[in-house]
Amino acid sequence: MDYDILISGGGIAGLTAAAAFGSAGFSVLCVDPAPPVTDREAAGADLRTTAFLQPARDFLDQCGLWARLDGHAMPLQVMRIIDAGGARPEPRVTRD
Incomplete structure (x- = not known):
């Protein structure tokens, strides 16, 4: 699949940019070398x-x-x- 936009970084800025471009109709790929932390008790959880x-x-x-x-x-x-x-x-x- 071809993508219109590549977002490097899955932090709050990268995810927001990916969602914004996606909602505007662009095909977006958001990449980050670290797996997402989805559990508040997991190592690396950021509760700020x-x-x-x-x-x-x-x-x-x-x-x-x-x-x-x-x-x-x-x-x-x-x-x-x-x-x-x-x-x-x-x-x-x-x-x-």
Whole structure:
């Protein structure tokens, strides 16, 4: 099979791009060398929260994806930004 688009990377950006192009009618192949982690107890599970700001939410809605995610979403209450750059990898500035 021929593909219109190859997405390299099955993280949140790659999967979103693949779904968006697919919903626009393109034939898409998304590849990642690591198998997907589908169990929260599995090694390599990433339980971090992902915040979608309004433009990203609108984009997901236009692609037909937001309806599938909406039931799992919660409004953002606090975003904490920590600057840990510099010579020593330790928090220098924290803002909520």
